[in-house]
Amino acid sequence: MPELPEVETLCRQLDSVLTEEKILRVVILDSLLEEVPELSGRGFLAVRRRGKFIDMNLHGGLTATLHLRMTGRLLYLPEQVFPPFPAHCRFAAYLTKGTLLLIDPRRFATFVVRPAEKALALPNDPLQGIPARALWEVSRKRQLPVKAFLMDQHAIAGIGNIYACEILFAVGIDPRRPASKVTIREWGKVRRAAVAILRRAVDCRGTTVSDWRDLFGKSGTNQENLEVYSREGALCRRCGGTIERIKQSGRGTWFCPNCQK
Secondary structure, three states: OOOHHHHHHHHHHHHHHHOOOEEEEEEEOOOOOOOOOOOOOOEEEEEEEEOOEEEEEEOOOEEEEEEOOOOOEEEEEOOOOOOOOOOOEEEEEEEOOOEEEEEOOOOOOEEEEEEHHHOOOOOOOOOOOOOHHHHHHHHOOOOOEHHHHHOOOOOOOOOOHHHHHHHHHHHOOOOOOEHHHOOHHHHHHHHHHHHHHHHHHHHOOOOOOOOOOOOOOOOOOHHHHOOOOOOOOOEOOOOOOEOEEEEEOOEEEEEOOOOOO
C-alpha cells in the first residue's frame, strides 16, 4: 500500500503538472468507482495530501479526492491516450496537455468529487512532526502494540507498515511493546525519527519493494535505505544480530531483537 511518502511524492508531482491543465472529460472505466459530476473546463487550484488521501482542489468549489488503498497508482502521460488502456485502468482523465490514469489491479482505490467545504479533517501530520506530549496523551490509555498504534490512521495519519518498522528500529523500541508503556521522552525520539525517515523517503520518491511507481512510472529509491523492513534473516547493520519477522494483526513486522527492547 502506498504510504505517506509515496502519496506526498504523487501530490508534489501532480501539483507541478496540473496547475497548467484543465479537464476536458473524465471517463470512468470501473463500475466500482462513483460516478463524477460534469468537470469539463475546470482547472486545478492545488493538490494537497491529507494523510494518505490526495485532494485535488478544482475551480468552482469542488475537491476530487483519491485514496490509492492497496495497489492503486496514478500515471500521467503527456498525450491523449485512447483505448485500449493499460491493464487494470479504472479511470482516464483527459486534460488539455495530457491524460491522467488510475491503475489499480485489486480495485480498492476510491475516487470521489465533493464540495470543497466537505473535505474530511484528519489527525496531525507526522511529516511535519507531532508533538511528543500529544502522542503520549493519546497513547497512554492504549494497550495495543506500539507498531499498531503508529499505523492507526485515526491517531496518526499516513504511516503504514514499512515506515512503522523503520521508525521503531531507529529509536530502539520493540514493536510488541504496549503503546501505553512508551514514555514521553521516547515519543520525542519517535517524533524526530519519523520526520527524518519520512522526509528522506519523500526525497527518494518513495519505497519500491513491489509495484510502487511515481506519477511518471518510475520506481522510488528509498528501498536502498531500509534497515529492517523485508530483511528477515539479514544481519543488523547496527549490532550485527539477525533481523527477525513476526506477524502482528496479520501483517509482517521486521525488527532487531537486540536493538529494540
